[in-house]
Amino acid sequence: MLYVVEVPKKGLPKCWSAPDMESFVAQVQLERKTICHVTDRVMFERITAKELLGRLGNPAPSELIGTEQEWLYDVLMDQGMHAKLYRADAYTKDDGSYSIEPINEYEATLSWLSEELDTILVFESIEEARAALYDMRNWLFSGGMEGLTGLADLLEATPTSGTALGKAVLQQFQLCAART
Structure with a gap:
């Protein structure tokens, strides 16, 4: 199970979970489409050289020589x-470029979200998420208290969590804040 704390550049953090990395990717892609994110940038794409050639109007490979797509001729040969x-534009930091080197879709999606948000925290297990609640360094950002309580509430609502965390964590956070 993945536990996610998204902190936007403006506004309050959003906490959510996904059962696995594939579901995480699908949820981010669905949300991106839902909010009408219009951009030429690509979160993640896997395509064959033949399919890309089709997008270019199916020129003969030799017609690519001397053009911006000459690299595709090299790949084809x-x-x-x-x-x-x-x-994966955010992951490679190179908009519009294709590579034959495999890119992990989950990592590309995380890179995309990292660019879109002020902060993103992803915990890949319930144990990691619980431990993060007690490490106050995780919450020293604008909206940190809301992120912490949101994650605590999310963990409380998780059937496998088994413990009531919210109030105890909030009290600990308030004690730490009072000491500084």
């Missing part, structure tokens, strides 16, 4: 039509 190409 070295790897063939079924070579897998990857694109």
Whole structure:
């Protein structure tokens, strides 16, 4: 189970969970479409050289020589039509570029969210999320108290969590804040 704390550049943190990395990616992609995120930037794409050639109008590979797509000619000659190409603009920090090097879709999605948000915290297990509640360094950002209580509430609502965390964690956070 993944536990996510998203802290926007403006506004309050949002806490949510996903059963696994695939569900995390699907949820982020769905939300991105829902909020009408219009951009030429690509979160993640996996395509074959043949499919990309089709997008370009199916030119003969030799027609790519001397153009911006000459790299695709090289891929076609070295790897063939079924070579897998990857694109993830935030992850590679290179908008519009394809690579034959595999890119992990989960990591690309995290990179995308990191650019969109002020802070993102992702805990990959309930134990990691619980431990994070007690490490006040995780919550020293604008909206940290709301993020902490949101995660505590999310963990309380998780059937496998088994313990009431919210009030105890909030009291600890308030004690730490009072000492500083």
